[in-house]
Amino acid sequence: DTEVTQTPKHLVMGMTNKKSLKCEQHMGHRAMYWYKQKAKKPPELMFVYSYEKLSINESVPSRFSPECPNSSLLNLHLHALQPEDSALYLCASRAVGTEAFFGQGTRLTVV
Amino acid sequence: AQSVTQLGSHVSVSEGALVLLRCNYSSSVPPYLFWYVQYPNQGLQLLLKYTSAATLVKGINGFEAEFKKSETSFHLTKPSAHMSDAAEYFCAVSETGGYQKVTFGTGTKLQVIP
Numbered sequence: 301d302t303e304v305t306q307t308p309k310h311l312v313m314g315m316t317n318k319k320s321l322k323c324e325q326h327m328g329h330r331a332m333y334w335y336k337q338k339a340k341k342p343p344e345l346m347f348v349y350s351y352e353k354l355s356i357n358e359s360v361p362s363r364f365s366p367e368c369p370n371s372s373l374l375n376l377h378l379h380a381l382q383p384e385d386s387a388l389y390l391c392a393s394r395a396v397g398t399e400a401f402f403g404q405g406t407r408l409t410v411v
Numbered sequence: 412a413q414s415v416t417q418l419g420s421h422v423s424v425s426e427g428a429l430v431l432l433r434c435n436y437s438s439s440v441p442p443y444l445f446w447y448v449q450y451p452n453q454g455l456q457l458l459l460k461y462t463s464a465a466t467l468v469k470g471i472n473g474f475e476a477e478f479k480k481s482e483t484s485f486h487l488t489k490p491s492a493h494m495s496d497a498a499e500y501f502c503a504v505s506e507t508g509g510y511q512k513v514t515f516g517t518g519t520k521l522q523v524i525p
Binding site for chain 1: 443
């Protein structure tokens with residue numbers, strides 16, 4: 301199994317809603333990543349978890365809250381988002397010295 | 412800090428022609444380098460990677476890239492473009508050791524003309 305699975309594929313939420321994005325991998329990778337990608341732009345790193353601990357936070361606003369419950373799961377909790385947060389959210393996982401494997405992403409629209 | 416620069420945000424080639432997408436990197440230590448492809452509304456798929464083994468790297472779908480330390484380059488090539496190659500291509504860099512961030516270039520959109 302060389303897949304990273306992200307759910308949901310599409311999400312529409314209001315600015316007062318609370319929602320979560322989920323990411324799952326069963327490749328035994330000990331690093332997991334969240335990226336945000338706006339239209340016609342490259343992915344921008346948000347968070348890195350290694351061994352279930354947050355190792356990198358790229359100064360992301362607190363309305364985005366990551367969580368890594370175990371080595372296979374990564375969540376991104378969303379609260380009080382703004383329309384400019386609408387984007388494709390990509391999850392990736394990685395083993396040491398290898399490439400990052402990406403999921404298909406969650407297309408988020410904030411209304 | 413590591414970074415990559417992709418020259419040309421749009422590249423157009425005729426079907427059957429050579430594809431050349433340029434990437435230059437900046438890193439204080441020997442890096443890992445990657446090329447990813449992204450089709451509309453999809454995630455990123457790895458084409459090939461350089462992780463300090465052979466400098467000429469062959470990837471999927473007939474793509475290859477050569478790591479040139481003297482030129483700090485990692486250009487992507489394919490001898491003959493196919494219509495299905497039309498997509499966005501990202502060069503990416505990562506420092507070696509541990510679980511480092513993967514930083515992407517700005518991307519090159521490849522158009523293949525029939």
